[in-house]
Amino acid sequence: MNDMPEFATPETQGFWEGCAAGELRLQRCNDCSAWQFPPRAFCQTCRSNALSWEPVTGRGRLASFTEVHRAPLPEMREAVPYLLALVELEEGPMMMSNLVDTDASRLRLGMALEAVFGRPGLKRGPLPLFRLRDGTASEGT
Amino acid sequence: MKARAIIAGVGDTAVGKLEGSSCLALHAEAAAAAVADAGLESKDIDGVLCAYSMTMPHLMLASVFSEHFGITPSFSLAVQAGGATAAIMVMQAAALVEAGLCRNVLVVCGDNRLTGLSRDGAVAALAQVGHPQFEQPFGFSVPAAYALVARAYMAETGATPEHLAAIAVTARRHAGRHPKAQMRAPITIDDVLDSRPIATPLRLLDCCLVSDGGAALVVGRSDMARDLPRRAISVLGTGQMNTHEHLVAAPSLSEFGCKASAAQAFGRAGIGPGDIDVAEIYDSFTVTLLVELESIGFFARGEAGPAALEGALDLGGTLPCNTHGGLLSFGHSGAAGGLFHVVEAVRQLRGDAAERQVPNAELAFVHGDGGILSAHCSLVLGRV
Ligand SMILES: [Zn+2]
Numbered sequence: 001m002n003d004m005p006e007f008a009t010p011e012t013q014g015f016w017e018g019c020a021a022g023e024l025r026l027q028r029c030n031d032c033s034a035w036q037f038p039p040r041a042f043c044q045t046c047r048s049n050a051l052s053w054e055p056v057t058g059r060g061r062l063a064s065f066t067e068v069h070r071a072p073l074p075e076m077r078e079a080v081p082y083l084l085a086l087v088e089l090e091e092g093p094m095m096m097s098n099l100v101d102t103d104a105s106r107l108r109l110g111m112a113l114e115a116v117f118g119r120p121g122l123k124r125g126p127l128p129l130f131r132l133r134d135g136t137a138s139e140g141t
Numbered sequence: 142m143k144a145r146a147i148i149a150g151v152g153d154t155a156v157g158k159l160e161g162s163s164c165l166a167l168h169a170e171a172a173a174a175a176v177a178d179a180g181l182e183s184k185d186i187d188g189v190l191c192a193y194s195m196t197m198p199h200l201m202l203a204s205v206f207s208e209h210f211g212i213t214p215s216f217s218l219a220v221q222a223g224g225a226t227a228a229i230m231v232m233q234a235a236a237l238v239e240a241g242l243c244r245n246v247l248v249v250c251g252d253n254r255l256t257g258l259s260r261d262g263a264v265a266a267l268a269q270v271g272h273p274q275f276e277q278p279f280g281f282s283v284p285a286a287y288a289l290v291a292r293a294y295m296a297e298t299g300a301t302p303e304h305l306a307a308i309a310v311t312a313r314r315h316a317g318r319h320p321k322a323q324m325r326a327p328i329t330i331d332d333v334l335d336s337r338p339i340a341t342p343l344r345l346l347d348c349c350l351v352s353d354g355g356a357a358l359v360v361g362r363s364d365m366a367r368d369l370p371r372r373a374i375s376v377l378g379t380g381q382m383n384t385h386e387h388l389v390a391a392p393s394l395s396e397f398g399c400k401a402s403a404a405q406a407f408g409r410a411g412i413g414p415g416d417i418d419v420a421e422i423y424d425s426f427t428v429t430l431l432v433e434l435e436s437i438g439f440f441a442r443g444e445a446g447p448a449a450l451e452g453a454l455d456l457g458g459t460l461p462c463n464t465h466g467g468l469l470s471f472g473h474s475g476a477a478g479g480l481f482h483v484v485e486a487v488r489q490l491r492g493d494a495a496e497r498q499v500p501n502a503e504l505a506f507v508h509g510d511g512g513i514l515s516a517h518c519s520l521v522l523g524r525v
Contacts, residue, residue, distance in 0.1 A: 007274055038275050038389065064296075064394060066288035067341040068280055072268040074261070076280055084285050084340070086293075086388070094389045096276045104341065109296045127278055 005125040012039045014053035019126050024058040024115045026091060027051045037093035058115035059133065060089040067104045087113055087130050101131045145363040146235035147373040147525060149245070150179025151484045156354035156472035157323040158255050164197040165209045167251030167355030171477070172210055175357035180370040181245060186359070188216040188243035190230045192250045192476030195266050196257030206249065216243050220476075223270065223511025224423050225381075226250070227356075227479030228518035231507075232379040234360035244362060250477035251355025263351045270512050272387040284348055284426065286388050286513045288340035291428035293394040295342065297443075300431065302342055304446025306333035308427035309346045309469055311454045316466025318456075318497035323352050323472040333427075347427040352472035356480035358487070366525050372491045377412075377504075378521035380405025388513040396436065397514040403437040403506075406519035414438040417521075418502040419489045420460055421482035423510045424467040433508060434462070437519070461499045464489060479509040486522050 003020040004013070018025030027036050029043035030050035042049050065085040071077045083099035099107070100116065112133040117126035152174025154167050168191070176183055189212070191203040199205050203219040216237060220226050227250060234246035254263050264282060271281030294300060310330055316322035328346060336345040366373035382398030382405070385391045407413055414437060422437075424430040434445040439460055440453075448454070454462040465471045465485040468478050486505035488494045494502075507520040 005274070005278065007278075009274075012274055038272060038387070064289040064293040066285050066292060066343075067338070068282065068285045068288075069338045069340065070264070070282070070284065072264055072280065072282035072285075074265075079280065081338075082280055084280055084289065086289055086394070094391075096272075096279055096281065096389050098279050109293070 003125050011041055015039055016125055018053065018055070019117055019128055022117050023055050024128055025053045026056050026093060028054045035091045035093055037095065056089060056091050060087040060113050060130070062107065062109055062111040062113055063088045063094065064109065065099060065107055085130060095128070097128055097130050099131065100129045106132070144239060144241065146238040146360050146376040147363050147366055148358050148376065148487050148522065149361040149365060149369055149373055150175045150177070150181065150359040150371065151487045152178055152358070153321070153356040153481065153484050154251065154354050156321050156352050156474065159253065159353040160256055162253040162256060162353045164194040164252050165206065167253060167353065168206050168249050169210050171251055171355035171357035172247055172249045175247065175249070175359050178371060179359040179361065180368070181359065183210065183212050185245050186212050186247045187214055188234065188237055188246035189214040190234055190246060190248045191219045192226045192230065193219065193221045194252050195263065195475060196253050222516045224425055224479050225509040225511035225516040225518045226476040227483055228507055228509035228520055229381065231358070231360065231376065231483055231520055232381060232518055235376040235379060238360055238362055246360045247357060248360060248480070249355070249357040250475065250480045252475040252477060253353040254474050255351050255353045260351045270386070272389065275389060276387060282340065283513070284343055285340040287426040287428055288343045289388065290394060290432065290514065291342050291426070294428060294432055297395055299443055300446045302334055303330055304450060305342070305347055305427040305431065306330045307446060307449035308424065308430050309333045311449055312424065312463055312467045312469035314455060315464050315497060316470035319465050319471060322466040322470055323350055324466070324470045343426055343428070349425045349468035349473040349478070350470070352474040354472050354474035354477055356477045356484050358480070358483060363525065373525045374487050374490045375523050375525050376520065377523045378406040378408070378410030380409065380519045381517060383516045386512050386515050391513065397432065398517040399433045399508060399510060399514070399519070400436040402517035403508065403519040406521050410521035412504065412521065416504055417460065417506045418504050419464060419486065419499040420462045420506045421464070421486045422462060422506070422508045423479060423482065424463055424469050425510070427469070429510060429514070432514065433510065437508065456497065456499065464494060464497045464499065482507050482509070483520065490522060490524050
C-alpha cells in the first residue's frame with residue numbers, strides 16, 4: 001500500500017498495486033472478457049460493473065517512440081534526453097511508458113518489448129517501464 | 142425563410158511579445174475591433190462566446206469578459222476544447238443565429254501566453270492534457286505526443302524530415318507577407334533540420350510559437366448582409382468529431398477525427414475538398430498539418446509532404462494554406478491561435494489580404510484540432 005504513487009485513485013489502485021508487486025495487471029470484464037486501459041469503474045465495452053484485475057504478459061510491441069530533449073517540467077530537466085514510447089500490449093490496450101536499457105539508434109517500430117519496473121521520477125511507487133525483448137524485432141512494421 | 146449565419150466582422154490585436162498586455166485587455170481590444178468592423182455597437186451584441194485563459198484561469202470567463210467589456214448578453218458561454226475551440230465557437234455561434242436564439246454573437250479569444258506565462262510555463266501548463274497517471278509520470282509533453290504521432294506517420298507514409306520542414310518553411314514564407322506576423326524572417330529547409338531537437342523527430346522549427354494576442358469576430362444573420370460596411374462571409378458548412386482526449390486512448394495513430402469532421406462540413410456545404418480556394422488549418426506542429434491535409438482529403442496519403450516541398454501550399458500553389466503564417470510563424474496565443482485562422486479566411490474571402498491575397502478566393506476551409514488530434518472542428522466559409 002505504501003509503495004504506490006501518491007496519485008493512485010480507487011479506480012486505478014489495482015494497477016499500481018500490481019506495479020508495486022512487480023507485475024503488470026490490467027482490468028478485465030467478468031461478463032464480456034474485454035481488457036481495458038486506462039482503468040475505470042465500469043466495462044467500456046458492455047457497461048458491466050463486474051471487473052477484475054488480472055496479470056498480463058507484460059509483452060508488447062513498439063508502436064511509436066520519441067527521444068525527448070525538452071522536459072515539460074523543471075524537475076525533469078536532469079532526465080533529458082529520455083525515451084517516451086507507445087507500447088501496444090499483447091492483450092490489446094496501448095500504454096505510454098519509458099524505454100530503458102537501450103538507445104534511440106537501436107529502435108525500430110514493431111520491436112518486441114517487455115515490462116520492467118522502476119521509478120525514474122517518482123517519490124513513491126514503481127512505474128511500468130519497457131525494454132527490448134531479446135533485442136529483436138517482431139513481425140510487421 | 143431560415144436565417145443563415147454570416148461572419149459580419151473580424152478583429153485582431155498585435156501578436157507576439159506584447160509587454161503590459163493582459164488576457165482581458167486583449168479580449169476587449171479584439172472585440173471592439175470586430176464589432177466596429179461589423180458596423181455594430183457593443184449594445185447590439187446579444188450573444189458572447191469566450192474560450193479559456195492560461196494566464197487568468199477563471200470559472201466564468203465569458204461573464205468576466207462581458208462585465209469588463211460592458212455588455213449584458215442574453216446568451217453567454219465559455220468553450221474549452223484546446224485548439225479546436227475557435228472553430229467550435231464559430232460553429233456554435235452559427236447554430237445560435239440559425240436557431241433564432243441570437244442576432245449578433247461575439248466570438249472572442251485572447252491571452253498573454255508569452256509575457257504572462259513564458260515558453261517554459263506554457264509547455265508545463267499544456268502538459269496537463271496528458272493523462273495524470275498514465276502519461277504525465279513518464280515525461281509527457283504536447284510536443285512529445287505529436288512526435289509520437291510523427292514517428293508513426295513517417296513510418297507508414299515514408300515522409301521525411303524534409304517533408305515536415307517544408308511545412309515550416311512555407312508557413313514562414315506566408316508570414317513574411319503579413320505585417321503583424323511574429324516571425325517574418327525567411328527560413329530554409331536546412332534551418333529547420335539544424336534547429337535543436339525538442340522531441341525527435343520534431344525540432345524547434347517544427348513547433349508552433351508562443352505568443353500574446355487576441356482575435357474576435359461577430360456572427361450575424363444573412364439578412365443583415367446588405368447593410369454591412371464590409372463584404373459578409375457565409376458559414377456554409379460546419380462539422381465536428383471527438384474521438385479521445387488522451388493519446389493512449391486514440392482509436393488509431395494514423396486515422397483521426399479530422400476526416401469525419403471535414404466530411405460533415407463539406408457535406409453540409411454541398412462541396413468537396415477540390416472546390417476550396419484557400420485553407421487555414423491548425424498547425425500546432427508541422428506534422429499536425431501533414432496528417433490533417435491528408436485525412437481531410439486535400440492530398441492522398443503520404444503526398445502532402447512532397448507537395449509542400451514543391452510549393453503546393455504557397456501562394457500560386459494548388460492549395461494556398463495558412464496564408465497568414467499559421468501557428469508556426471504568425472503566432473499562437475491559445476484559443477486565439479485558432480481564431481487567427483478564421484480571421485485570415487475571412488480576409489481572404491473579402492479580398493482584403495493585400496500581398497498575400499489568393500486571387501478570386503471564393504471558398505475557404507478552416508480546421509481546428511485540440512489535444513493530441515483529439516477534438517476536431519471544420520468550417521467551410523464562402524462569399525455571400
Ligand atoms: Zn464487459
